[in-house]
Amino acid sequence: MDRVVPPDFLRLAAHPVRWRLMSALAVSDLRVRELVGQVGEPQNLVSYHLRLLRDGGLVTATRSSLDGRDSYYHLELDRCADGLARSGGALHPALVGASAGASPQPAGPVTVLFVCTGNSARSPIAEVLLRGAAGGWVEVTSAGSHPKPTLHPQALRVLRERCGIDLGAQRPRHLESLAGRRFDVVVTLCDKAREVCPEFGDGSRRIHWSIADPAAGRVTFDRTADDIETRIRHLLPILAT
Structure with missing residues (x-):
């Protein structure tokens, strides 16, 4: 039987530290020190996993306009959505886009x-x-x-x-x-x-x-x-x- 290799997105996102970093960045752009506080890991480990996510195209970084020595990290949600769809399709064709749907609306404004x-x-x-x-x-x-x-x-x-x-x-x-x-x-x-x-x-x-x-x-x-x-x-x- 051929050895089945998980899709790149799953191998990147499934690591517990990287998943926590992605979860923290899913809503708001954050700096490294803020991510360190949110995931509860040392800065060198956080920076290592951020580099892997950047190399994989899931996270980007921009220089802060307040302090050019600092950077804000941003999760590329469209690429994550594409990675999830491709990962589902790799398991079974019926799973391509299975999680997609209309966004709910709240009862009030x-x-x-x-x-x-x-x-x-x-x-x-x-x-x-x-x-x-x-x-x-x-x-x-x-x-x-x-x-x-x-x-x-x-x-x-x-x-x-x-x-x-x-x-x-x-x-x-x-x-x-x-x-x-x-x-x-x-x-x-x-x-x-x-x-x-x-x-x-x-x-x-x-x-x-x-x-x-x-x-x-x-x-x-x-x-x-x-x-x-x-x-x-x-x-x-x-x-x-």
């Missing part, structure tokens, strides 16, 4: 706040994309820790082209204007804003997406919107629970 520094690009793009993807069961707002005077022209272009929405009359909002309000989920899209974002009610869930500022010129606005759109697709099932 869920309130979400997106935060970046200027509230001129990343967070308003996320606000519009989530509102469109979720329909009426998500109430979404965006704000900035140091808001710009106006929305970035390229952010306006992206939203016009993708959503047919013109936000030319909208002005960036300061976080302080939301004092006293409660949000079920607060998503920071900027490493700097993460460090200064206040709490918005007991039980509010904090999520971080380490997304480079497209206005800085390192990434395009379209690529940024693609990244946010993918993350929102993965966020919806979390909001529903």
